[in-house]
Structure formats: structure tokens, C-alpha cells
Amino acid sequence: MALTIKQQFSSPGGILKFLIKHNTIFIFIVLVIFSALISDVFFTSVNLSNLLKQVSGIGIISIGMLIVILTGGIDLSVGSMVALLAVTFAILVNTVILPLAIILTIIIGFSLGSVAGYLVAFQKMAPFIATLALMTIARGLGFIYSKGSPITFKTPGGEFMSNFANNSTLGIPNIAIVFFLIVIGAMVMLRYNVFGRLVIAIGSNEEASRLSGIKVNKYKFLVYAISGALAATAAIIVASRTNLGSPNMGMAWELDAIAAVVIGGASLNGGKGTAINTLMGVLILGLIGNILNLLNVPSYPQQVVKGGIIIFAVLLQKFESK
Amino acid sequence: MKTSESEYRVEMTGISKSFGVVSVLENVNLKVKPGEIHALLGENGAGKSTLVKILSGVHQKDSGKITLNGQEINPKNTHEGQVLGISVVYQELSLVNDLSVAENIYLHKLGASKFWMNWKKITEDAQELIDSLGFEIDAAARVRDLSIVQKQVVEIAKALSEDTKVLVLDEPTTVFDPTDIKKLFDNLFKLKAKGISIIYISHHLDEIFKIADSVTVLRDGVDTGSMAVADTDADGVIRLMIGRELKDLYPPRNVQVGEVPVFEVKNLTAKDTLVHDVSFSVRPGEILGIAGLGGSGRTETAKLIFGAHKKKSGTMLLNGKEIKTNTPVCAVGHQIGFVSEDRKEEGVFLPLSIRRNISVTNFTGISGKLGFINTDNEYKNVVGLIDKLSIKAPSSEIDVKNLSGGNQQKVALAKWLSVDSKVIFIDEPTRGVDVGAKVEIYNLINEVAEKGVGVVVISSDMPEIMGISDRILVMYKGTIYGELPKDKFSEENILRYSIGKQLK
Ligand SMILES: Nc1ncnc2c1ncn2[C@@H]1O[C@H](COP(=O)(O)OP(=O)(O)OP(=O)(O)O)[C@@H](O)[C@H]1O
């Protein structure tokens, strides 16, 4: 790695090429500098830890989204899954002991993801359709189980979770630590584990994968299940932060997750993308929201800016592939 | 600008091109007269495809000059090239799988025509064109459902239009059997008679001597000169290509072929293809050739055994024990390997690096229990194979899509040759590979056989299949029609069986 960076710098136009190649990190750094210059509140620890807390939930589902997108699929259900699973977790926290509530929520998330995985891998349903259907089902179930209103944590277990989610360790919000650990886990799995190799192989040529003796269906199934389990983790975090589970949570989060993955340079055709770049994508989206808030820009113009940044990032990636 | 009275239709002079820091062509000249068939030869990665892609507008030259009928041209994209009358059959298939044959053939004209298309007429025209070429393909069929041979024919039909002045064929015959090749040549002679200039790229030197008038040889991006075919011979051309003499194209083998078959199939019949009642066995260390015409069911048989197609009936024995291979995963589990003939769609992962391509079939040697990869071992394995197969690439981290066709083929092979197999099916092992590298591949196949693997090679290349096999099976209409022991090997015998006749 070090060598290639050196080579890139030494060749003519090298710095420019380097910046284009690592454009996500580049955009991220520019945004940080820009934010720091424009607002003196930005670099305060309160603001930064708020920022991290805000992005952790979406960040976790973005990692699941990345793994699915690497196979050439998509998971539209994650936002609604967060709602359903947050409600589920709130109900469980109020009925069983905390460790069991956590484990059960994750298992349920995994199982719901498995449904999408089953439809895509074994019933050959288009991922867009299968997860679109699950998206409305999950949202609907969320409302049914919660009877349409938020369920508050009422037990000591719930209190513990709420404390955990709102506190920091060594200055870093606990939930951000959870998010970072998941990013590191994904990075290791994608880079150094056979799992990642095969997921990427499937996304770049499914037929060649099949004829290489890869268990294509197994991996396609697994990625949705993992995405479900990560949605459960995100749900636990966001519910704990607010001390309740609501069927309105995670609204349109799937779109933010897709945006983060794409800003991170992944290809929706599959086969291309990394966890670290998705992390950058998540942080970039979060930063934009953060700085616009600090500047008191209302939410509608914020959306316009966000969209603009997505287009800009993807345009930069076009240069890279040239 | 005045049209000079140049005797050449196409003149490419002093062409240079580099991709990034890698220089691919340096000061290359290529001149072709009207009505001439001009062969372009060179090793894998010599720059042949790049040169013709510059002519057609896929790539842009860094320097040099191109003239067509004396007029300087600079096609910036393939559309401009087409308008100028330059048609190319590219090395890699570039058809749209979900469109019909007819739609593909007229695809490049659709944009230019009026809003509504007369599909019926287009289909009729396409059918007429294909019929006139002497091949049998339904113009209304979806391209996805065609065999690779048929796809190649469609590719050729697509390149032929009324205003073609220069036709470029980049290794058009790699999937063709001798009868297809003859049909293609008849067509080329007709085009030549019409005054069309043809640039013909191939690694089959015998073809060059059958059809070409003159040849240009590239070596490492530099042209070593052009000459009339009459003034040279195969050895002369090879010397120019690889810079040395080639002793044995088919290296001698001294393998102890086992007595007991390692693998046997009995009465294998497919559910969805024409393959039926296939029975044969292969012994450890043996190289078994399967010959036959395109469409005779060779690839389908291999895919059937490998579990990529569905079986209806029949049994398979591995080391005497019955096995089932309902999916490729099962087949690989039983240590059966399969190298596909269709490297772009089924063989390699174009967007991934050479290292990732080669490792994908075999993590056992390089990863631990939990699936974590030992990158040191991985590099060692991959670099070893790159070396062994003389894959021409700056490093193992280059994406396969940036390799020349022949080098991609070597990657597809390397993927399987590092795996411990009991039986391996290799469909067209040297498709698009240059003469020098062919020898490397044959050596490697021999090495695999020496380990006691049963090797089954499918090939349309007659000299190749006779050169490397211990025994040849000939398929006809979906089943094995005849078997030839080594002393009965001859082109004539293979051909007779291939068309359903008995030996004389
Ligand atoms: N888009 C590209 N980017 C970088 N390198 C490339 C690209 N296309 C081709 N090359 C390199 O250029 C060289 C020449 O490739 P080219 O495809 O012209 O060879 P060729 O003579 O047609 O070989 P073959 O007989 O194997 O088809 C190769 O080393 C190849 O790796």
C-alpha cells in the first residue's frame, strides 16, 4: 500500500490522481476543514459527540447495506426493520432480562433478514422487489405491535441501556464505539476473510462464481440475514438513546444508507466497495447535516445540498474509473 | 485536402499508445490494400487488439497518423469508425444478451433510423444475412440462448453492412470447428473479391497461410515489419513473434497412465440439452480429448457432469464409488474441476485483480479454520502461477479486464490448475493463446496429469487435440459417436466421426 501511494505521487499528475482515487476521504477532509472554519462550535466535544451519536444508527445499517450491495443486491427493508425491531426491543426489555432481550432482538433481525435472503437466493426474486415488500410488511408490523404509539422502557434493564447509549467512554460515545467496532469487523471480514472474497466475487460475476464451485445461494442468503442482524443492532441503539421504541423510527433510513454506500464509491452493480469508504460516506452525510444545522439552514434546503453532494461524489468516481 | 492516389486503403503510420505509464504500442505501422487480407500476428499482449481498437475508435492514439483512402482520419468513438466504413469483430463478444439476434445485428443502426422500427423486416433481413453466410441461426432467437459459436457468428454478421470498407476480425475462429472455419473463409474470400480490406488477427498460423496475402508481426508493441505471406513460412513468423525458435509445440510426455478409471460416466442424459446416453471413462494420468463439431454437445456434456446443467438419468463413478453432482458446488466437493470456454461470462472476474481471480477456487491452502486468509501464502501461490504461465502483467494486483485476451485465458486456467482435482474438464484450453504460451499450457496440463488426475480436454483445434490427447472421443448430435486410440488419430478420422460417418 505504502509503495503504491509513493508511486502515485511520483508519477506526473500523481497528486491529482491520488485525490481522485481516494476521493471519499478527500471530500471528508475538505468538509471537516470547511466546517471548522465556518463555525467555532464545530470542533467542540459536545458537537462532535452529537454528530457521532447521530450517525451511528444509520452507519450500522449502512454496513449491512454495503455487504448486500457487494453481491449486486439491495436491501430496502432496513429502515422499516429498525422501526419494527426497536418496538420489539422495547417490548422485550419490559418483559425479559436485558441480555436475553438483546439476543432475541438480534436473532429476530437475523431471521427477518433471512426471509429476504430466502426470497432472493432461493426463489430468485429480484432483491429490489423482495425487500420492498418486506419494507412495508415490517413497517406495518411495527405499528401493529406498538399499537401505533411509542413504547417506553420501564425496567432497570431499560435504564441501563439508556445510560449506556447516552454516555461516552474515553470521550467517545458508546454507541459510536459499537458502530466503529462493526466497521472494523466488516473491514476485516471483507479484506482478510474468505467470506468477503466470495461476496465480492459473486457481485462481480455471478455465473463465473457458480462455475467456480462457490455456494452462491448460501452467500446471497447470508448477506440479507446479516443486514437484518445489523438492523437489529441499530434498532437497539436508537431505541436506547431515546429510551423508547417507536414505529416511526428509521423512516427512509434505507435511502441514507444507500447514499452513504454510494458516496463511499461502491458500485450498485456489485463487486466494488469497502467498509472504510462506507464509513467515510456515513460521516460525510452526517457532517453535511451537522454543519447545515450549525448554520441554521432549514431542513428542506439541507436535503437539496445532500442530493448535490451525492451527485458530486459519484461524478468524481467517474474520473477514477477513466 | 486532396485524395492522394495511395495504393493503400488503410495506412496507420508511427502509431504509439500507452495506458498510464505502460507503453503498449511504439511507432507501429500497418498498411492494407483494397481487396487484401492482411494478417496481424504477435504474442499475447503484443498490442494487436489495441492497434485495431485505435483504428476503430475505441482507443485514441497518442501519436501517429491514420489515413483511409488517403484522407487522414481520427475516429473518436466506434460510431465515427463505423460511419467511415470500419467494422470490427472484437476479440471479446459484445452482444446484448437480452435482445434478439436480429436486434443485435442492427443495434448500431437503430439510433440513426426513424422512430418506429419495422421489427418484422429487420428480422427477415437478419435471417437473410445469416443464411447468406451459410450458418443456421434463428434471427428471432434471444442471444442469451445461443451457443458461443452462434454468438460469434452473430458478431460477424453484425460487422457486415453494405458500407463496410475495412473489416477487422480479432481472433474470430477461437470457438469455431473446421467446418465453421471453412464457411467463414468462403465468406472472407467473397468480401475480398468485392474489394473490402480485411485485417485478420489469429494465433492459428495455418489459417494465416490459407487466407492472408500479407502479414505484419508485432512484438511487445513494436512492429517487426510486414511481408507478403508467400515470402515466409510458419517458422519464420514464429521467430518474428517470439524472437526464438520453437522446438516442440506438443511437449513429449512420459506419464504412467493408471489401469483403473478414476472417473466413469454411464448413460448420462441431460434434462434440457441434446446430450444423451454419454458413457466414457478416464484413467488417472490420462489426457482424454473430446472432439466434435460446434453444437455436438461437448461443452454441454462437461457442464452436465459438473452440475451446471440438469441431469435426467445416468450414473457417475469416482474411484469406483457412485457420486451425484447436482450443482457445481457438489462437483467441486468431489474434486471435479471445470474450465469454461467462455472466459468473459463464465471464466474470469473482469473487475477483480489477478490475485483475487486465481484464489477464488482454492482457499484451502491459504486460509485457516475461520476463513482468514494468509496473504503471504496467497501471494506466493499466485505469483508462482503468474510466472509459470508467463501471464504478462505488471503485477498480481492488476484487474483482469486490463489484460490482453490470451492472458485472461491464462488466468482462467490458473484458477483451476492450482486446485487439487481428481478429474478436470478443460474446455478449449488455449483459446486465444499465442504459440509460445500454448506450450506452457500444455506443459502444465501434463504436469496435472502426472499427479494422477484424469484430464478431459475439449478442443476444436484439431492439431491441438491430436497433439496432447492419449485417446479421443468424438461427439455427434449429443452423444459419443466414436473413439480413436492414438494410432488412429487423423484429421480425417475425427471429421468423419464428427459428421456421423464410419471410418474408412
Ligand atoms: N484498458 C487497458 N488498460 C491498461 N492496459 C491495457 C488496457 N488494454 C490493454 N492493455 C495492455 O496492453 C497490452 C496489449 O494488449 P492487447 O489486448 O492489444 O494485446 P493482444 O496483442 O491483442 O493480445 P492477445 O493475443 O492476448 O489478444 C497488454 O499488456 C494489456 O495488458
Ligand SMILES: [Mg+2]
Ligand atoms: Mg487481443
